[in-house]
Amino acid sequence: MPSPLPVRDGVGATRLHVPLRGPWPTIADYMAERFFHLDPERLRVRFDRGEIVARDGRPLPRDTPLGAEEFVWYYREPPVEKDIPFEIEILHQDADLVVVDKPHFLPTTPGGKYLQNSALVRLRNLLGVPELTPIHRLDRATAGLLMFSVRPQTRGAYQLLFENREVQKVYEAVSTRPADWDDARPALAGHPLPLVYRNHIVKHRSQVCVQVDETREPNAETLIELLGSDERVIHTLLRPHSGRMHQLRVHLAALGAGILHDGFYPVLLPEAPDDFARPLQLLARELRFTDPLSGAERVFTTRRRLQEAPAAD
Structure with a gap:
């Protein structure tokens, strides 16, 4: 399934499968539980900034109901990485x-x-x-x-x-x-x-x-x-x-x-x-x-x- 987002800084967008039914009112609620280690409000702000998109590249608002989309795409927030000091x-x-x-x-x-x-x-x-x-x-x-x-x-x-x-x-x-x-x-x-x-x-x-x-x-x-x-x-x-x-x-x-x-x-x-x-x-x-x-x-x-x-x- 092709990504609607281009490669950025050498990194492709991440695709997430979202259940069409479940106890979560919105896709944002599902993602907040799925990624429980992240700050839930910070995740919802990413919806507000248009950083979570549908298959056609359309930004999804934070109140997008569960079942509206089966897949979403987003860029992973880069971790603080320790440099690996060896070259390819x-x-x-x-x-x-x-x-x-x-x-x-x-x-x-x-x-x-x-x-x-x-x-x-x-x-x-x-x-x-x-x-x-x-x-x-x-x-x-x-x-x-x-x-x-x-x-x-x-x-x-x-x-x-x-x-x-x-x-x-x-x-x-x-x-x-x-x-x-x-x-x-x-x-x-x-x-x-x-x-x-x-x-x-x-x-x-x-x-x-x-x-x-x-x-x-x-x-x-x-x-x-x-x-x-x-x-x-x-x-x-x-x-x-x-x-x-x-x-x-x-x-x-x-x-x-x-x-x-x-x-x-x-x-x-x-x-x-x-x-x-x-x-x-x-x-x-x-x-x-x-x-x-x-x-x-x-x-x-x-x-x-x-x-x-x-x-x-």
Whole structure:
């Protein structure tokens, strides 16, 4: 559903679904309850200023009755953001694709307390392309390759590549060296490397971490290979066959090789401010696919390096 409001400062308007029936006399009353953490009068003043609009772009007054509109649009009020002091590097740009090296700590898209400090908004402002849209996503904690679509006319062709698992993705990770590690016979949890690890990952809406259900058929699969090791760490190459949330972090943690500086797995740590000196040691290293428009083979490789990787690698 197209937005009636243009992109502003790199940020698109937010669309809100409004129930057509309910105990709220007006749309403003519903929004005041929905966004209970906001000052309700300040929200109603936004109606008075014409900042809440209908599908046709028409400003809605604060007394608009519930049921008059099923969707409304508005711009999020920008949060007070802590700067993320790392830059995006553009690796490729053409009429249809932008490929970048995303730094650690930078989210792919706006959300929560991050708005201008997101890869999407930074790139829209930098390139002057308000239609720019991510074709896939990386966790905020993960660095590396990220692809964006430039034009709506060709976006679907590239999105289908990911939906149909036609993009070969390669990651690398650095983990603490397991206590039973043997350089002569590298193995994780008794499984010689390289190995294919599978399990069933479930994401519950109310939980931050994903869960593993050992009773169900696997829905997540990763090929794990060894790149190197030293007396401190092991450095692995990861080829996910599926794309479940936090899959690589969960798989390495399950094998006793949780990724360095991971605050989620194997144990969820209390929320703390970002420590820019200790980024998660996970990197999206390579993307490889057949271009759906030209038929050419496309290969993109990160220029970043994990800071904890063994020096000999």
